[in-house]
Amino acid sequence: MELSRREFINRMGLAAGGYGLAGILPNMLTAGNVDQRKFTFELSLAQFSFASELFSGNMSMFDFPQRAVNEFGINTLEYVSGFFNNKHLDPVFMKELKSICNDLGAKNHLIMVDAENIASLDPAIRKKAVEGHYSWIDAAKYLDCDAIRVNFGDTMAALTGKAEEGTPEEVAKAAADGYNSLLEYAEKAEIHVIVENHFGYSTDPDWLIGILSQVPSSFKGLLPDFGNFCLERSKPDGADLKSLINTTCLREYDRYEGVKKMMPYSKGVSAKTHRFDAEGNDLDTDFFKMFELIKASGWSGGYVGIEYEGGLMRDLGGDQSYLPNDQGILATKKLLEKVLAELG
Template sequence: MKMNTRRNFIRQLGTGMAAAAAYPVLSPLLSCNGGSRTAAQKETITTSELFFKISLAEWSLNRALFGGQLDHLDFPLYAKENFGIDAVEYVNQFFMDKATDQSYLGELKTRCDDHGIRSVLIMCDREGDLGDTVPAQRKTAVENHYKWVEAAQFLGCHAIRVNAAGEGTAEEVARCAVESLTELATFASDYGISVIVENHGGYSSNGKWLSGVMQTVGLPNCGTLPDLGNFCIKRTEPVEQTVEAYMATECLEEYDRYQGTAELLPFAKGVSAKTYDFDADGNETSIDYSRVLRMVKEAGFTGYVGIEYEGHSLAANEGITKTKAMLERIGSGLV
């Protein structure tokens, strides 16, 4: 099975995604260096009663980053100044050639330390398929992630997020993913870093399949990053290699998100709060967040829930703000 996911699409398209700027990216009220803020945005919602912590996934601002409106080094402070979020999740694509650049990483770490911002994890894409059935390619994929483990430790992250991708039968890819994850997690354990797998399309969006992989690996620093909105196993192919075409693709086979979430939560070392659009009451229109956050709480999870806004009807800043408000409102009611 060929995994048609965000990771594969971007790998094919490369970093020439400035075309994404055709969509609204940053609210006109919020410039890259802070800008002016509305009274509503200045309002502080008490989050001390939440059972989880909130972080911001860098992918939420991918259009601004790919379009040159926001620099990766500025992302942490941008998250804190504009959204009041002091924990961030990086995407390696925005500093792909900097994993071993101690000067660059040092600058990023200093900026975070100076402003009390926590680096939570690094989402790793475009480093090869950990479920590749070709041994040499699988070995390369594993070794390609080593530098991100080291970078994560340097920045103070607790984990790197990887993908259990591969082509072949479900059993073949599972076997290869187990082998790769075991090797990578063993390497990462010496750095105090966890290796966590997101349901990211293909077999990995089948909760039973991915939970089975986790059970077989059985290492304490190998877990999952349940993405509450990413349970599409198979999509239509985009008619062309553009962001617009990819966003227009349809899901042909989808795993039940609530069943999948329940299956992945026992192994969760992070949660991705995917959002696309909101109704008049501020609720996500395609995911019952009251239901999934209750599941997260009942699973005993108390870590970071990362905001990952992927909608296109709102500017990124507005989508992030609405997601944060929804998480705080629903989460505070689940104490």
């Protein structure tokens, strides 16, 4: 199946503006609060690992918690805002989702929110974007999540290959303002608002850290993602999803150095994978090297989210060399368990 770029964006819930961690939680310890004799982490499962099945309609929102628990033995969940299709505003839908999770003994941990741009240079647009995130904080609170993840930049522009609307300095200033405003609301709900290295300027951890250092709230934080350090990407050959997926990274920030720099602000880790060698190691990231850096930072006891993207490359990108979603998730889980057994 092929989707146009516009269809892809719309189905992510981005075109209309919709695509952890109270205080310092016992399970989200940071440097200075960790027993250095023991390194450990808990596994969570990112909903985007099932992106191809959710996009195609072969899987529903209600299937996600059931599959996470019953198929993979993972009971901590990370949602993506776009897959709600704005039903986070529907009390009946939300009640049913929460009931399913409660019956399974599943913990709702995080909602990855891809909404309007809280770093817009236009103050009116930025204010509207901040207020547009309030409903996601409310949804996270209702589902007993610890946090939401937000972006510093225009998600839709990033997907369509458009340049940022201002210089890094201009966007950083706007991002700090929007982030501070959003945190004021989030603090009242005791929901953390964390930022991922995702696209655009945010792929530069130095830029992200510069913004976080200006924000006083204890509910701020970062979500280091192993795979999102591409500073410059090739232009897609066409407007379809397959062309977007098949672009290549032309210039990348060193992922090990990037994660190392982000860890002092980390409220979790996103362990992104795509494909594996015969021994089960990820071909893009040396997980043992990466987690040695994470361990050395003093971070321990938090959630490491499994985010397998190879299924998207296989099912919607047309490359059958990638594992299906279920096999890729299991391979990532097995690799993380091996890492923990060696480093824990």
